Amino acid sequence: MTKYGNVVVLSPREISVNGDLVYLRDIYTKNFPKDRFYENFRNHGFKDNIFASLENDRHKNYKKILQGLYTKSAILSDRNFTKDLLNDKVNLLMDQIYNSSVTAKNPDLINAKCLHNEHGVGVASTWYEKTKQKGIEVYSLFGALAMDVVSGFELGSENGTSLLSTPKDRYIIAMFRRVASMGFWTTLMPQLWNFAATDTILAAQQAVEKWQLSAYTKAEKNVPKVTTSLKTLNAAGLFKESAYSFLTDNIFAGHETTAIQLTYLTYELSRPVHRENQHKFRQELYNTFGKPHDTNDRITDLDKVDKLVYLDALMNENSRVHTSIPGAEPRVTPEPYPINLEDGTKVIVPKGTTISVQPYLIHRQESVFPEPEKWVPERWLQQPNESIEEFHCRIKAQHKWMMPFGKGIRMCLGMNLAVLEMKLALANIYWHFESKICEDWCEIDCNDNHIKMDSEPKNRKKDYEMMTMMDTYTTRPLYDECWLSWSIPENS
Numbered sequence: 001m002t003k004y005g006n007v008v009v010l011s012p013r014e015i016s017v018n019g020d021l022v023y024l025r026d027i028y029t030k031n032f033p034k035d036r037f038y039e040n041f042r043n044h045g046f047k048d049n050i051f052a053s054l055e056n057d058r059h060k061n062y063k064k065i066l067q068g069l070y071t072k073s074a075i076l077s078d079r080n081f082t083k084d085l086l087n088d089k090v091n092l093l094m095d096q097i098y099n100s101s102v103t104a105k106n107p108d109l110i111n112a113k114c115l116h117n118e119h120g121v122g123v124a125s126t127w128y129e130k131t132k133q134k135g136i137e138v139y140s141l142f143g144a145l146a147m148d149v150v151s152g153f154e155l156g157s158e159n160g161t162s163l164l165s166t167p168k169d170r171y172i173i174a175m176f177r178r179v180a181s182m183g184f185w186t187t188l189m190p191q192l193w194n195f196a197a198t199d200t201i202l203a204a205q206q207a208v209e210k211w212q213l214s215a216y217t218k219a220e221k222n223v224p225k226v227t228t229s230l231k232t233l234n235a236a237g238l239f240k241e242s243a244y245s246f247l248t249d250n251i252f253a254g255h256e257t258t259a260i261q262l263t264y265l266t267y268e269l270s271r272p273v274h275r276e277n278q279h280k281f282r283q284e285l286y287n288t289f290g291k292p293h294d295t296n297d298r299i300t301d302l303d304k305v306d307k308l309v310y311l312d313a314l315m316n317e318n319s320r321v322h323t324s325i326p327g328a329e330p331r332v333t334p335e336p337y338p339i340n341l342e343d344g345t346k347v348i349v350p351k352g353t354t355i356s357v358q359p360y361l362i363h364r365q366e367s368v369f370p371e372p373e374k375w376v377p378e379r380w381l382q383q384p385n386e387s388i389e390e391f392h393c394r395i396k397a398q399h400k401w402m403m404p405f406g407k408g409i410r411m412c413l414g415m416n417l418a419v420l421e422m423k424l425a426l427a428n429i430y431w432h433f434e435s436k437i438c439e440d441w442c443e444i445d446c447n448d449n450h451i452k453m454d455s456e457p458k459n460r461k462k463d464y465e466m467m468t469m470m471d472t473y474t475t476r477p478l479y480d481e482c483w484l485s486w487s488i489p490e491n492s
């Protein structure tokens with residue numbers, strides 16, 4: 001925004017508008033139809049789905065079919081299986097951290113040797129014999145959690161993946177990433193996709209498709225008693241590829257985004273400059289749940305977890321700075337649309353123009369978020385000299401400038417599932433363990449160096465360089481890895 005201003009013409013028919021809430025309201029809350037960009041998210045023979053549908057009426061029908069499953073009350077309801085699914089998966093996550101990092105009985109060797117990650121540095125495979133630091137690579141760990149949860153939610157627990165308990169199967173996440181690396185061709189030059197794809201990408205695409213079809217056919221044969229997305233789609237008359245297209249999109253939409261949030265949040269809490277934030281969070285957990293009795297004790301009360309104030313501040317700040325989907329969410333002007341330029345000129349853009357706001361930019365609106373590059377969870381809490389009315393007013397204004405899950409009618413369908421999953425995982429992890437950046441991975445910087453978005457950083461020595469956010473459709477860490485060491489806090 002500083003360099004090019006709030007309004008940027010991206011191509012003769014495409015414009016990016018930021019810096020004014022009126023655009024958010026008009027484009028997203030008033031629901032301009034989606035741009036053809038989204039058609040590229042059709043799957044299994046170009047079959048439509050909720051994310052890819054362009055016209056509002058068609059989208060409304062799809063949303064009616066599915067939305068009941070994804071509300072917070074449905075997820076928290078004792079009649080549904082989601083609470084049990086989340087608790088089971090978080091339990092497995094805790095076992096992994098305990099066994100791989102806290103005790104290092106079962107070290108994270110697959111990631112130490114970068115067996116699934118072509119971009120990773122890894123750590124020396126003998127590190128666990130030599131040092132007290134026992135790291136675990138959390139980006140793939142959280143990817144496993146997110147995939148197990150979303151696939152279990154869509155297909156039923158018994159038909160979902162078990163990547164947390166079987167690390168070797170996590171190669172599938174790397175295959176997804178390889179296919180996602182073709183984002184430019186998928187969305188902007190789909191007709192040239194096959195020419196641009198290397199043999200490795202084509203093989204990855206085949207592996208992903210085979211994996212998807214085998215999971216869906218298993219779920220069709222082994223119909224769970226509980227209500228799942230697949231059963232709901234079938235009941236609405238959507239079968240086979242017409243239903244698979246929705247499932248494939250949700251599984252894609254739900255695993256990497258969630259892993260990115262959990263990875264950056266745990267990384268930020270592990271930085272030397274943020275020790276105090278980690279301490280405050282643990283105190284909130286102790287104040288609410290007491291201290292854990294033993295290593296198998298778990299926080300399972302999702303309602304209580306959902307109301308934790310400091311955790312909420314952490315999640316808001318993390319999704320502001322490290323928003324998982326940073327770029328344009330393109331819509332189309334249904335009528336000629338007026339734009340205000342910074343010099344006061346009014347311009348009318350024609351009907352049919354592609355128009356978008358970028359979450360990365362509006363989350364850095366300096367008048368709303370002072371020192372916007374800094375990760376400061378306290379900006380979501382009441383300040384010492386602030387009345388409760390002033391506080392509510394400020395927070396309301398801050399939320400208006402946030403869109404980590406999109407905005408308006410096309411906002412994320414899986415938001416409640418993702419938020420509750422992340423909160424439950426974080427509450428349990430930091431109730432039991434403290435985290436630091438793994439010393440065997442990189443040099444740890446003690447200054448508050450901001451994390452930038454880039455595709456090719458100059459160095460990869462310091463932790464904040466290793467954690468550069470990828471400048472692509474998602475902001476995953478540039479080297480697809482983040483090594484943290486976990487231990488039991490001394491005073492626990």
Ligand code: HEM
Pocket residue numbers: 050051052063150249250251253254255257258261324325328329330403404405406407409410411412413414415417418
């Ligand atoms: C932290 C995790 C997640 C983040 C940050 C996230 C982010 C987003 C964003 C920004 C959008 C709007 C995109 C646009 O309009 O261009 C979106 C839409 C969507 N997301 Fe998510 N998402 C997350 C998790 C999930 C999960 C777990 C699921 C599925 C279970 C899911 C399913 C969807 C669907 C279906 C849409 C399209 C909704 C519609 O058009 O009505 N997402 N998400």
